[in-house]
Amino acid sequence: MEGKTDNMTNMTPTELATIVMAIVIVLQLIILFFQFLLFRKQTQANRLSALREIFFYHHSEEMRNLREEVSAKLLVVLASNQNPLDARGEEGVQLRHKTEVLLNYYEFLGSLLRYHLVDREIIDMVHNSAIRIWSIVEPKLDLIRPKDRRGPDYASDFKYLVEFCKKYRKSKTFRKKCTLYGTGGTEKIE
Numbered sequence: 698m699e700g701k702t703d704n705m706t707n708m709t710p711t712e713l714a715t716i717v718m719a720i721v722i723v724l725q726l727i728i729l730f731f732q733f734l735l736f737r738k739q740t741q742a743n744r745l746s747a748l749r750e751i752f753f754y755h756h757s758e759e760m761r762n763l764r765e766e767v768s769a770k771l772l773v774v775l776a777s778n779q780n781p782l783d784a785r786g787e788e789g790v791q792l793r794h795k796t797e798v799l800l801n802y803y804e805f806l807g808s809l810l811r812y813h814l815v816d817r818e819i820i821d822m823v824h825n826s827a828i829r830i831w832s833i834v835e836p837k838l839d840l841i842r843p844k845d846r847r848g849p850d851y852a853s854d855f856k857y858l859v860e861f862c863k864k865y866r867k868s869k870t871f872r873k874k875c876t877l878y879g880t881g882g883t884e885k886i887e
Contacts, residue, residue, distance in 0.1 A: 807854030
């Protein structure tokens with residue numbers, strides 16, 4: 698025992714500083730680990746909050762009405778002739794504006810999904826409406842916004858969202874959820 702005490706008291710200042718620095722480094726690593734855990738929890742909370750906001754906006758009366766109106770009117774108006782919406786007077790301009798609001802919403806969701814900024818659970822909420830709206834809008838993009846007034850990647854994230862939704866519908870996860878809800882997952886969902 699005395700030998701150990703003598704060794705401790707006989708340490709040079711450099712050896713003592715090395716031991717103190719090692720203790721400080723270990724403490725810093727422990728603090729860093731707890732900061733990492735806190736950061737992960739905050740990130741999860743932020744994602745949950747964002748998903749919650751998207752959920753409420755998606756199911757808001759405003760968005761439901763917008764989806765219904767664009768779905769109903771766009772098919773009728775665009776089937777009547779091949780003029781761009783802007784060339785159809787005030788009603789056409791208003792319908793184009795509402796359609797673009799809807800396109801921007803799904804484009805935003807597609808961007809979040811593409812860059813992994815939102816959990817993929819969002820697909821459970823939007824897959825039906827995204828595929829339905831895209832099937833109406835996609836063949837008529839030139840009439841909604843002519844090519845000379847849009848970029849080459851116009852609606853590309855919306856298209857990505859729809860492709861992801863279609864893959865999701867073919868997945869085991871979707872079929873399993875349909876089985877849980879009694880639909881079996883074999884019917885075509887519109």
